Structure formats: C-alpha cells, structure tokens
Amino acid sequence: MKAVVGLGNPGRRYQGTRHNIGFLVLDELARRHAASPSSLRHDSEIKEIFLGGEKIVLAAPQTYMNLSGSAVASLVNFHKLPLEDLLVISDDLNLPPGQLRLRASGSSGGQKGLKDIALRLGTEDFARLRFGIGRPSGPMDISAYVLQKFSGDEDDIIQEAIQRAADGVELWIQSGAVEAMNRVNQKA
Numbered sequence: 001m002k003a004v005v006g007l008g009n010p011g012r013r014y015q016g017t018r019h020n021i022g023f024l025v026l027d028e029l030a031r032r033h034a035a036s037p038s039s040l041r042h043d044s045e046i047k048e049i050f051l052g053g054e055k056i057v058l059a060a061p062q063t064y065m066n067l068s069g070s071a072v073a074s075l076v077n078f079h080k081l082p083l084e085d086l087l088v089i090s091d092d093l094n095l096p097p098g099q100l101r102l103r104a105s106g107s108s109g110g111q112k113g114l115k116d117i118a119l120r121l122g123t124e125d126f127a128r129l130r131f132g133i134g135r136p137s138g139p140m141d142i143s144a145y146v147l148q149k150f151s152g153d154e155d156d157i158i159q160e161a162i163q164r165a166a167d168g169v170e171l172w173i174q175s176g177a178v179e180a181m182n183r184v185n186q187k188a
Contacts, residue, residue: 002085003057004029004169005044005072007113009147010062018133019065019146021162022089025131026058028166042078043071051173068113069120076121087127087172089165090114091146095132097154098161102129102168102184104177127177129184131165 006022014020026047029035033049035058040046044059057079061071076086084104090111095101105125108115118124136145150158168184 001055001057001079001081002087002173003059003075003079003081004173005059005061005068005075005086005088005117007065007068007088007090008060009064010045010060014147016149017147018150019091021091021131021133021158023060024162025089025129025165025169026060028162029056029058029169032166042074044075051170054173056173066112067116069116069118072117073120083121083123083126084177087129087169088114088117089129089131089169091133092130093133093135093142093146095130095134097132097134097150098157099132100129100161100165100168100184101132102172102177102181103127104181127172129165129168129172131161 006026008014008020008023029049030047033051035047035049038045038047042059043063044061047058049056049058059075061068063071090113092109092111094109104127106128107124108118114128168180171183172180
C-alpha cells in the first residue's frame with residue numbers, strides 16, 4: 001500500500017484556489033482510476049484506488065493546510081506506512097505556475113503544510129511533489145494570493161499541469177522516486 005496526500009483547505013470557500021492544488025491532483029487520480037466512494041478517516045477525506053494491483057490511499061486532510069501534519073501522522077501511524085511509500089502534493093510559490101518539482105525528501109521551502117507534516121513525522125524524509133503557483137505580480141498579501149482562484153490566463157497551464165502531476169504520481173507509484181523525478185522535473 002502507498003499513500004498520496006494532497007494538501008489544501010476544506011470547504012466550498014476554498015475550492016479551486018491556488019492553495020488547494022493538492023486536492024485537484026487527487027481528484028484527477030480518483031477520476032482516472034474509478035476511486036472508491038470517499039470516507040472521513042484520519043481527519044482526511046479518503047478515497048482508494050488500485051494501480052498495478054496495489055492499493056493506493058488518496059488522502060485530502062480536512063485540518064486546514066497549516067495543520068496537515070496531524071492528519072498525515074495519523075494515516076502513517078495507523079497503517080504503519082514506511083515513509084518511502086508516502087507522497088505529499090503541495091502548492092509552491094517559488095515555482096512558476098504549472099512547473100512541477102518532485103523530490104524524495106527535502107525541506108519545507110516555507111510551505112507551512114509541509115513544515116507541519118515534517119514536524120509531526122519527526123523527519124523531512126518523505127517524497128513531495130511541489131506544484132508551482134507562482135507569486136503575485138504586484139504588492140499583495142501572500143495569504144490572500146494563495147486563497148485566490150487561478151486567473152483565466154492560467155487555466156490552460158494549470159489544467160495541463162494537473163494532468164502531468166497525476167502522470168508523475170502514477171510513475172512514482174509504479175517505478176519509484178528516481179524514475180519519477182527524472183521525468184517530472186523536466187521543464188514543460
């Protein structure tokens with residue numbers, strides 16, 4: 001079993017926002033692989049898919065972005081999941097919109113959801129797929145920016161990148177982190 005965690009904020013107010021890109025990638029994976037109906041466990045909306053005969057848990061923490069660590073730790077501890085079988089998808093202000101970066105481990109890079117997960121797990125040694133959302137073009141509060149929906153100009157880029165991100169997750173599941181990094185980290 002592997003777990004793919006998409007970060008975001010629960011509730012209608014946050015649907016489709018930059019901060020919820022992790023949820024959008026999970027939605028695409030669920031669509032592609034006829035996911036089970038969702039249930040609420042481990043403070044997360046959980047769906048299950050099968051890929052190559054292996055069960056994959058898709059988890060969308062419902063604890064809000066900055067407190068994602070408790071949900072992820074609950075999932076990992078309950079399933080006694082080795083951290084090499086965990087992939088976390090998050091937004092990244094430091095990457096241009098639609099650019100993807102997959103790493104087998106690393107720092108939070110200022111992303112508070114990743115920071116909380118590392119704190120709760122006691123390590124940064126888990127895979128993460130960062131999805132570029134860019135930075136605001138003018139003076140704007142970062143919190144307001146990440147809670148905005150993507151602009152019409154960005155829609156095509158983001159939709160295409162969601163497809164590439166889902167492809168990357170599938171590759172990570174089937175071929176491992178190194179193969180996935182080699183493909184995902186190429187510029188679009």
